[in-house]
């Protein structure tokens with residue numbers, strides 16, 4: 423989904439090396455400072471100690487940008503828009519967790535180069551649209567937050583992040599968009615000749631979508647007491663056909679189930695038939711637990727009346743329809759299922775979000791696994807106090823809606839500049 427959207431907006435796929443030289447990594451001062459604590463170093467090869475050590479990419483700016491400096495000569499080379507879907511490596515000192523905080527994780531990172539700040543700003547908007555589109559199709563609910571300055575990407579002018587909710591109250595950052603301005607252009611000497619023959623620094627944007635973290639959000643936001651729930655668009659098996667044979671009509675029911683299966687397959691769905699040894703009831707539980715969006719049951723009565731019984735994973739509602747309406751009913755159910763997931767997810771996020779006007783109610787709300795809206799003066803000292811006293815951290819302020827502070831800073835009582843969201847985070 424993501425790669426299709428990137429390519430249809432002019433991003434070219436590429437693959438850069440996983441190992442980066444220390445020299446390249448050290449070029450942008452803030453960048454190396456920001457990542458120094460989480461880098462894996464390669465210091466030996468075979469029996470020899472390397473003269474120049476290398477590192478495993480924690481992100482790929484410093485692998486790509488020396489090449490950008492060679493590729494870009496004139497304004498005709500701009501914009502340059504590329505992406506790669508790869509593993510990156512970060513030494514997490516906190517406990518690791520599957521999908522949410524591993525030391526090796528798969529993501530998609532895009533990097534773009536522009537003539538000036540205003541084209542870079544337009545690119546930020548395009549990146550936000552692409553990510554919103556992906557998350558929307560997955561039915562996820564999240565906040566799009568501009569990070570406070572002290573928490574921006576190392577080397578960026580500013581960072582915007584997508585924070586999705588998790589049932590334990592911790593937010594899960596599933597994607598980020600960074601406007602790098604000319605910071606990396608200066609460090610890597612990426613310049614171009616404009617139409618008047620002047621040499622100028624390029625402006626750059628980069629954005630990353632955490633694929634494993636996005637899957638974690640899908641699992642955590644949509645799962646229910648019956649198990650996993652997968653949006654049809656990404657479900658490996660979208661439909662399962664379960665024959666329910668009775669002794670006298672066994673062969674016939676199975677033949678009809680096969681016919682139903684073939685017609686669903688022909689309609690373009692990813693479908694599987696479960697003609698294994700388990701009882702129908704066991705099969706229902708199994709496929710519900712594995713999040714298959716739609717189940718089609720085929721029993722003797724269905725055979726007799728040339729119909730099927732279709733049930734949907736989220737509402738668990740069943741519908742009986744004629745054989746010819748199978749594919750269109752599945753399609754309808756996919757739509758209503760997604761609508762359902764979206765609504766549920768958004769209402770949870772709404773319920774999870776509360777306001778706090780003083781430190782003790784903020785602390786209690788964080789303990790109660792809430793995302794807390796507070797007014798803040800933009801002073802770093804007050805942000806640290808919030809973290810120390812509540813255990814939650816300032817994640818940033820919304821950019822999709824304008825929220826004006828209606829009370830003073832929750833810590834110092836001075837005039838507040840921003841309405842920010844405070845939560846624990848992964």
Ligand SMILES: [Zn+2]
Nearest residue numbers: 799804831834
């Ligand atoms: Zn303050």
